[in-house]
Amino acid sequence: MYTRKLGKTGIDVSEIGFGAWAIGGDAWGPVDDAQSLRAMEAAAELGVNFIDTADVYGNGRSETLVAKLIEGRRDKLVVSTKGGLMGHHRDPRGEPVYGQPAKVIEAFENSLRRLGTDYIDVYFCHLWWDKTEETEAFMDAFAQLKRDGKVRAVGVSTENFDYIKHFNRDGGLDAVQLDYSILNRSVEREVLPYLQEQGIGAVVRGPLRMGMLTGKFQAATTFPEGDIRRNWPNEAWFAESLSKVEALKGLAHGERTLSQAALRFVLNHPAVSVAIPGAKTAEQAAQNVSASARPLLSEDDMRIIDQIQAG
Known part of the structure; x- marks a missing residue:
């Protein structure tokens, strides 16, 4: 496993991390906690040191599972979690949930408790809309x-x-977590160049486009109850994406799978510090980790990707 610096922080992170959203069990179909823990342990044993979770993943379930992973190896792992996704709601008095630094710190302390640690390596504001009162509250809380x-x-x-x-x-911004993949390259225009210029670490979520870039989905694919992808087959973009993925399958050759090629694609960008694909099983985790050892994409590979995207 190769490592990179997380922007200007000096923190060494494995270029493939572990995204712990799916193991929360609230958005990606049913999960088994023992199997989820085995997946994380397999990743850690293969060199993954960056584990990303959030307070809302399974309403704390994901953080609680991550706590089991880091017990006894806390100094060897870089733990990332997020707070604030509920900030678009109002409390019973009509005030923003995270409108004050104290509220942000309260959410942070709750994450600390669930994670069973006394510090967090990287703490993200999970707000992803325009500037609000919560933005200022998070910035003040971050400083404290x-x-x-x-x-x-x-x-x-x-x-x-x-x-x-x-x-x-x-x-004062150290890292940005953003959606980036072969099928979603919008951040290449402005965001990634800015992060590179500013020395801000880029943590890539969605590098496999929520499973699309595994190449396993078909028009007849169905998703279980409770999976956020359940209605995808009914949406027009799904068929368009399937067509692009079919064309991209030429990137898989030798021992390299399509998903590994997709991970190599995001790692090709010099602004990227770590990609955090999810995994529910030890086998999936091992497949993701193996992308770190695969060769970088060639110029021919990149031309194929550009042509398919342009089409």
């Missing part, structure tokens, strides 16, 4: 948490360029 030594780095999860620049107005 850093002063107190409870976080090593802070970031925001969004692709909104204006929002990223607003969060970084004083140069």
Whole structure:
């Protein structure tokens, strides 16, 4: 497993991480906690040191599982979690849920408790819409948490360029978690160049486009109850994406699978610090990790990708 620096933080991260959304069990169909823990342990044993979760994944279930993983190996793992996704709601008094720094810190402390640790390596604001009162509250809370030594780095999860620049107005943003894949390259225009210029680490979620780039989906694919992809087959973009994925299957050759090629694609970008594909099983985790050892994409590979995207 190769490692990279998380932007200007100096934190060494495995270029393939582990995205722990699916193991929360609230958005990707049924999961088994023992199997989920085996998947994370397999990833860690193969060199993954970056584990990403959030307080809303399974309403804390994911963080609780991550706590079991990091017990006894806390100093060997870089733990990333997020808070604030519920910020678009109002409390019973009509106030923003995270409208004050104290509320952000309360959410942070709850994550600490579930994770069973006394510090978090990277704490992200999970707000992904335009600037709000919560933005300022998070920025103030971030400064306090850093002063107190409870976080090593802070970031925001969004692709909104204006929002990223607003969060970084004083140069204090360490990382951005963003959606980037062969099928979704919009951040290449402005966001990724800005992150590289500013020394801000890019943490890539969705590098497999929620499973599309495994090449396993078909027009007749169905998803179980409770899976956020359940209605995908009824949407026009799904058929269009299937067509593109079919054309991309030429990237799989030798020992390299399509999903590994897709992971190599996002890692090709010099701004990217770590990609965080999800996994429910040890086998899936091992497949993801193996992408780190695969050769970089060739110029011919990139031409194929560009042509398919243009078409």
